[in-house]
Amino acid sequence: MKVGLFIPCYIDQFYPQVGIATLRLLQRLNVDVTFPMEQTCCGQPMANSGFQKLAAGCDRNFIRNFADCDAVVGPSGSCVLHLKEHLHDEQHPTEAAHLRNNVYELCEFLTDVLKVEQLPPVRFPYRVGLHTSCHGQRGLGLSSASELMKPKFSKPEQLLNMVDGLELISLAHPDECCGFGGTFCVFEEALSAKMGKDRVADHLRHGAEVITGGDMSCLMQLEGTLRRQRSNVRVMHIAEILTADA
Structure with missing residues (x-):
């Protein structure tokens, strides 16, 4: 399987370590990874x-860069969901359909395609709070929704539980929105900031030393809130934790 690594533009510009960690993780799992150098924004903004x-x-640019890949993997649920739902090109409809059906968020790819049951040795001895992002949960089905009377599951939790020494804390509101919402945080600044404070407070009350998740845009919102509060709690993408000893 030839896997194209899709690194969203905001990760490339602000959190390049997340892209590097994603690449390292896939390589440690013996995935044949290619990184098209002319990729850029998915168009979601x-x-x-x-x-x-x-x-x-x-x-058009996304299709041109990834059309020859069997699958595309990205460390951002919101960008992946946008591609799954909106990637189109009238001149290349077959290629667009192939990519819509074969683009995966990182955790989804690890659990559903690679069916990872054990990670290469990794140790992360900290209390970790998992932020469940709306796009990943309700759009990609990465975890169950707390308000539904259905069996509970979480693909990110499944992976974090494979990490030696990691203590995953419980939260009062495990799938509450962080308030980022892309352009929502610009047009509804006050509401977005309050939602971010509430989400951070839940993690802090339960003793989180690190907050993680699969969508760096949400984590960027939480990181900004933590910095303004001068908190020592760190924010790390799940790919960074899964390669903590890499």
């Missing part, structure tokens, strides 16, 4: 603001 047509160039 334009679509979220009501300008889907302006993302056509992003769609």
